[in-house]
Amino acid sequence: MEAAAAPWWIWPLVLFAVTFGLGIVAVLAGVGGGVLFVPIVGGFFPFHLDFVRGAGLLLALSGALAAGPGLLRGGLASLRLAMPLALVGSITSIGGALLGLALPVATVQTALGVTILAIAALMWGAGKSEHPEVASPDALGTALRMHGVFHDPASGKDIEWKVHRTPAAFVAFGGIGVLAGMFGLGAGWANVPVFNLMMGVPLKLSVGTSGFLLSVVDTSAAWIYINRGAVLPMLVAPSIIGVMLGARIGVRLLRVAPAAMVRRLVIILLLVAGARALLKGLGVWN
């Protein structure tokens, strides 16, 4: 459909329908909506990438804010673990947002394509550890009191946790913040492996704390897009409403949906959208 020829209201409606579907798939696959939203909407909708990235950040932020109270009340997110790392991530996400808005769009589009393809590879190959072993916690993590007891509601067990490789994690979250700000991606796909595989945090606590951390990192980058005028309500509002309604359906389908198949579907979506972004950035497929 020619963007200019279609009535204006078609696109918000299509956007609502697509983001509703993304909300369902994102919950079933355990990823944030932003990582799917930016490459798909940026690649296949008429909106400029500047506005899509702003919307992607706000989408990820809204999801994180909505999930936050439940995660905190359920003891599935640790403030003490998240706060120092979120501080670093939020500072670098501001830099990423400023950089993303300063670079030529073809450069950002190409880098986005490479990043999305790398995320697909990470999702395909990355392992996970339910309860990682941390033989000896490092000094920085100890000083920041990054330890505690996590109650796993599924098993009913209390799991003592502590962290190691904290300095490396600070560097990693600094890099993740840049990517989140530059591309408007929620960064749960990167946060969870860093918490779980690098720092040795139990998997469920990693997922929950990642959700909470996103609400901080995405807030600072979102303000850069808001202040630069890169937020189109006609793009943002239907997307947020669509994803949130879709996520509610996704939660209901969690028990019956084949998780492995949904995850493969998301990887395929990421591969297609990443390739589209890369080829668009390189001027091969406009």
Add this chain to the structure above:
Amino acid sequence: MQGPDERLVYARWLDWGTRIGLGVLAAAFFAYAFALVEPLVPLQELATVWSLPLERYLAITGAPTGWGWLASIRKGESLCLLGIALLALVTVMCYLRNGISALGSGERLQAGIALVQVVVLLVAASGVLTGGN
């Protein structure tokens, strides 16, 4: 800072802040999309400018940057931005509440981290980094 009470207080502030922000955004968008309020950029023209790079879009539409939208708060886009700004202020309020609470209970490290984070978020929100008004 990490105790159950503080976590629950943070959760309560987060919950209410998010509900208010999303509620304002949804109501404002309804009024904007169904032309109950006047838009800044006529809706029929929107589809001709939303594919433009940001700088060109701003030059053609005269859309505000920074906090300039507050001056046109009766317009549909600005009402939506009010809801978006509320969502983007929720974390600031929660951190401020927690930082002050941690300071009161003598947890200086946690209070320091929380209050530095508030400063970072306020600097981002102020528009000084982006030249917004």
